[in-house]
Amino acid sequence: MKSMASTSDKILDVAQSLIVAGGYNGFSYADISAAIGIRKASIHHHFPTKAELVSMLVDRYRQQTEQGLKSLHQQFSNPAEQLHSYLNFWQACIRDASLPFCVCALLASEMQMLPEEVASRVRAHFHSLARWLTSVLQAGAEQGLFHFDNRPEEQAQMLMASVHGAMLSARAFDDPELFVTIANAQIARLLEPDYRKTVGPRP
Amino acid sequence: MKSMASTSDKILDVAQSLIVAGGYNGFSYADISAAIGIRKASIHHHFPTKAELVSMLVDRYRQQTEQGLKSLHQQFSNPAEQLHSYLNFWQACIRDASLPFCVCALLASEMQMLPEEVASRVRAHFHSLARWLTSVLQAGAEQGLFHFDNRPEEQAQMLMASVHGAMLSARAFDDPELFVTIANAQIARLLEPDYRKTVGPRP
DNA sequence: TTTTGTCTACCTACTAGTAGGAAGGCAAGG
DNA sequence: CCTTGCCTTCCTACTAGTAGGTAGACAAAA
Numbered sequence: 001m002k003s004m005a006s007t008s009d010k011i012l013d014v015a016q017s018l019i020v021a022g023g024y025n026g027f028s029y030a031d032i033s034a035a036i037g038i039r040k041a042s043i044h045h046h047f048p049t050k051a052e053l054v055s056m057l058v059d060r061y062r063q064q065t066e067q068g069l070k071s072l073h074q075q076f077s078n079p080a081e082q083l084h085s086y087l088n089f090w091q092a093c094i095r096d097a098s099l100p101f102c103v104c105a106l107l108a109s110e111m112q113m114l115p116e117e118v119a120s121r122v123r124a125h126f127h128s129l130a131r132w133l134t135s136v137l138q139a140g141a142e143q144g145l146f147h148f149d150n151r152p153e154e155q156a157q158m159l160m161a162s163v164h165g166a167m168l169s170a171r172a173f174d175d176p177e178l179f180v181t182i183a184n185a186q187i188a189r190l191l192e193p194d195y196r197k198t199v200g201p202r203p
Numbered sequence: 204m205k206s207m208a209s210t211s212d213k214i215l216d217v218a219q220s221l222i223v224a225g226g227y228n229g230f231s232y233a234d235i236s237a238a239i240g241i242r243k244a245s246i247h248h249h250f251p252t253k254a255e256l257v258s259m260l261v262d263r264y265r266q267q268t269e270q271g272l273k274s275l276h277q278q279f280s281n282p283a284e285q286l287h288s289y290l291n292f293w294q295a296c297i298r299d300a301s302l303p304f305c306v307c308a309l310l311a312s313e314m315q316m317l318p319e320e321v322a323s324r325v326r327a328h329f330h331s332l333a334r335w336l337t338s339v340l341q342a343g344a345e346q347g348l349f350h351f352d353n354r355p356e357e358q359a360q361m362l363m364a365s366v367h368g369a370m371l372s373a374r375a376f377d378d379p380e381l382f383v384t385i386a387n388a389q390i391a392r393l394l395e396p397d398y399r400k401t402v403g404p405r406p
Numbered sequence: 407t408t409t410t411g412t413c414t415a416c417c418t419a420c421t422a423g424t425a426g427g428a429a430g431g432c433a434a435g436g
Numbered sequence: 437c438c439t440t441g442c443c444t445t446c447c448t449a450c451t452a453g454t455a456g457g458t459a460g461a462c463a464a465a466a
Contacts (some may be wrong), residue, residue, distance in 0.1 A: 021315040108374055149391075166367055173326065
């Protein structure tokens with residue numbers, strides 16, 4: 001049985017893991033070429049320029065993310081469980097090192113030198129993630145599950161920053177569990193006291 | 204009057220701003236050469252390899268940071284004011300774009316592909332910053348200024364992640380004020396209610 | 407005189423990207 | 437059936453430019 005994934009998907013897969021490891025300038029067509037056993041020129045056939053490659057990659061990532069968040073809504077009606085499930089996803093990724101950093105978060109740190117077509121897509125991801133977190137927090141607050149003093153938009157920004165910062169710390173300290181600690185402690189503070197015992201972070 | 208800074212300091216200054224903009228792989232000796240009007244070879248005289256250059260740069264940055272935090276202790280005896288002053292520093296840096304990102308935070312995102320001599324220094328910065336934040340939080344808690352449920356070490360990690368994540372968000376959204384919003388909201392939650400009015404974030 | 411800093415000139419390895427062609431799938435026309 | 441032609445995919449071979457790094461000459465300062 002041949003490998004199912006198309007060549008262009010394999011290229012994006014490899015490129016994604018290389019970007020997550022070292023950013024936009026941290027990989028080359030030659031790296032991808034070596035990883036999947038295809039010539040450099042063949043990669044250019046699928047993605048004429050590096051900027052296009054990464055743009056397509058971010059588009060795919062955004063699409064996967066949005067689909068994931070949507071299916072999360074179908075799976076859990078409870079905003080607290082949605083939030084936990086979101087964090088569990090990253091927890092698992094960071095633990096098994098399959099995707100130990102958000103592609104867009106990493107690219108965001110290099111924002112100033114990204115091609116505009118990439119930068120705008122990264123920005124769009126941040127906007128849509130902020131929107132999603134805001135809606136979950138708002139729903140949770142209305143249902144009396146969450147409690148916070150700020151506007152939901154602000155609280156969402158705080159949470160998003162915590163998650164990205166926790167990824168960074170986990171990487172800096174070379175300690176995946178640190179992500180879990182930080183992220184779970186952060187949402188524990190959101191939960192209403194009487195709800196904290198039932199849905200709070202598991203040990 | 205000739206420029207006061209030594210050549211090697213000028214090299215480090217330029218390299219730092221280039222790293223902050225695009226990371227380890229985001230700058231070259233040629234970039235520095237062009238920026239300060241010196242030949243590439245002359246830079247190699249001061250810093251034989253790129254890894255050494257960045258190592259020295261991180262050493263200098265760590266030294267400056269530690270000195271800054273020390274002088275901050277001399278200036279303010281109040282832990283809440285120390286914390287505010289720390290955030291004000293970054294606030295100013297990000298607003299005037301002089302140093303719109305922590306060098307070590309940016310390098311941390313590329314940890315996996317940094318030369319070991321650089322990576323270990325970045326890790327050391329994270330450790331010492333965590334230590335400082337822990338001590339400030341602990342002192343503040345003992346004086347009844349702060350309130351939090353976790354151990355001070357954990358709370359320090361949460362705060363550090365928030366600060367770095369806020370830098371990232373400010374960059375991703377291209378909105379310096381976002382850093383201020385997130386960071387100030389985060390420490391506002393630490394402050395004891397009756398203390399919040401006097402030392403809380405200014406409007 | 408030795409050291410320090412800078413220079414010109416160069417090196418090898420790698421960068422993104424291009425030119426042009428071979429092999430095969432596929433569909434229309436004979 | 438077979439041919440023709442298009443399309444996709446991949447290839448070899450190449451380009452111009454940039455990466456980090458080196459060798460050695462020169463001048464000024466210690």
